[in-house]
Amino acid sequence: MTLAMRLLYKVSVRDVLGQLRVGAVSEFLISYLLLGSVGVIVAEFYEKVGTLAVAAFILPLIFARMMFFRNMELEEAHKELQGKNVELKDRARVLRALSNRIADERKEERDQIAAYLHDDTAQMLYRLSLQIEMAKRRLSKGEIETVLRNLEEIDTTRKGTDQTIRALIRDLHRSPIGRRGLAEAITSYAEDASRGIDLTITVDVGEVSLPSAIQLLVYQITREAVMNAIKHAEAENIWVSLAERDDVVELMIKDDGKGFDTSAAPPEGHFGSIMMRERALVTGGTFALESEPGQGTTIRAAFPHVWVEEELLESSPGAPTSAAPTVEPPEPPPWGNGHGTSKDGEPVRTDDLGPIATPAKEPSEGGRPTRSGTRKPPPGDQTRQIPAW
Ligand SMILES: Nc1ncnc2c1ncn2[C@@H]1O[C@H](COP(=O)(O)OP(=O)(O)OP(=O)(O)O)[C@@H](O)[C@H]1O
Numbered sequence: 603m604t605l606a607m608r609l610l611y612k613v614s615v616r617d618v619l620g621q622l623r624v625g626a627v628s629e630f631l632i633s634y635l636l637l638g639s640v641g642v643i644v645a646e647f648y649e650k651v652g653t654l655a656v657a658a659f660i661l662p663l664i665f666a667r668m669m670f671f672r673n674m675e676l677e678e679a680h681k682e683l684q685g686k687n688v689e690l691k692d693r694a695r696v697l698r699a700l701s702n703r704i705a706d707e708r709k710e711e712r713d714q715i716a717a718y719l720h721d722d723t724a725q726m727l728y729r730l731s732l733q734i735e736m737a738k739r740r741l742s743k744g745e746i747e748t749v750l751r752n753l754e755e756i757d758t759t760r761k762g763t764d765q766t767i768r769a770l771i772r773d774l775h776r777s778p779i780g781r782r783g784l785a786e787a788i789t790s791y792a793e794d795a796s797r798g799i800d801l802t803i804t805v806d807v808g809e810v811s812l813p814s815a816i817q818l819l820v821y822q823i824t825r826e827a828v829m830n831a832i833k834h835a836e837a838e839n840i841w842v843s844l845a846e847r848d849d850v851v852e853l854m855i856k857d858d859g860k861g862f863d864t865s866a867a868p869p870e871g872h873f874g875s876i877m878m879r880e881r882a883l884v885t886g887g888t889f890a891l892e893s894e895p896g897q898g899t900t901i902r903a904a905f906p907h908v909w910v911e912e913e914l915l916e917s918s919p920g921a922p923t924s925a926a927p928t929v930e931p932p933e934p935p936p937w938g939n940g941h942g943t944s945k946d947g948e949p950v951r952t953d954d955l956g957p958i959a960t961p962a963k964e965p966s967e968g969g970r971p972t973r974s975g976t977r978k979p980p981p982g983d984q985t986r987q988i989p990a991w
Pocket residue numbers: 830831833834835857859860861862868869871872873874875876899
């Protein structure tokens with residue numbers, strides 16, 4: 603029978619046997635006796651009625667066969683659903699963690715705005731109130747000349763406050779993508795990151811034609827990978843390369859450190875690597891992390907150019923493809939100088955959602971919180987999974 607099933611329906615012998623439920627011995631005996639009785643009855647009928655009795659026997663068999671296959675299909679669908687369910691649960695877990703991280707980052711951003719308002723704006727307003735108080739007192743004493751001078755000072759302070767607030771508003775509105783270019787942002791970040799520690803970061807990056815939102819993701823992936831190599835790898839060298847190849851932009855971050863077992867689950871509450879992967883995949887690109895204990899770690903990501911075309915279509919037809927979208931100055935490494943100063947001395951910081959600048963003493967461009975956006979992946983990107991790495 604199994605051979606027949608295999609030939610007719612391409613069902614493996616194993617599956618057929620798997621579907622046959624013999625059950626308990628008592629059940630088997632009962633079924634055996636019942637079927638035997640049915641056989642006897644059918645034989646009796648055949649004697650008396652003829653071929654019609656055979657039809658009466660065969661019809662239920664056909665129904666039974668249909669039910670058997672239906673059952674198999676249902677079981678397969680059930681297994682598939684269970685697999686999807688596990689995948690969905692994993693994804694939900696990652697998303698929850700990501701949203702927690704985003705919430706933390708938002709809080710950090712609010713703290714920075716609050717610090718800025720406290721350090722600069724509130725102090726200027728306090729100064730204004732002191733100056734007004736003094737002017738009032740002098741006015742009551744009739745010191746008109748001094749009051750006039752005070753009024754000028756008040757006006758200067760007011761202008762300063764106005765400028766400071768405008769700078770804050772401008773920076774809040776500013777695009778997360780700065781003016782300096784991705785290549786320079788990565789180079790500058792690498793310089794900051796390796797400063798004061800015994801490690802060489804070799805950077806080989808060129809400007810690439812990717813939309814600014816994707817460039818920001820590239821920058822964030824690079825930053826996390828470099829940070830991981832510094833934090834965990836005990837590496838002597840880190841290499842970062844970014845180049846255009848055919849229809850993709852390829853990013854590679856490699857270290858000669860101690861490597862790690864990629865089959866192990868990431869530590870609880872640590873999502874840097876998962877976020878790197880998510881960021882690469884959200885662009886419709888690819889991401890691969892290779893590592894083995896004692897063999898260093900290599901991360902490769904590729905970002906498709908299709909985004910460039912889309913952006914060009916969305917914006918102005920005929921705009922240059924290599925519009926030089928640029929990225930904010932990089933975040934100072936936590937292990938670095940600790941003061942958050944970038945190459946040109948401007949205090950800066952970037953977070954995982956987009957660059958965030960720390961409050962500057964003087965209002966300046968590039969010194970305010972900014973946000974990045976991500977795009978939906980291009981259609982056809984069905985390959986996303988939640989791997990451990
Ligand atoms: N380049 C590397 N060399 C050696 N081990 C690494 C490297 N990158 C990652 N790891 C290992 O993988 C783990 C997970 O990395 P992941 O970036 O996800 O989290 P994390 O760096 O520990 O925390 P965070 O959430 O702040 O990024 C690390 O704790 C470390 O053990």
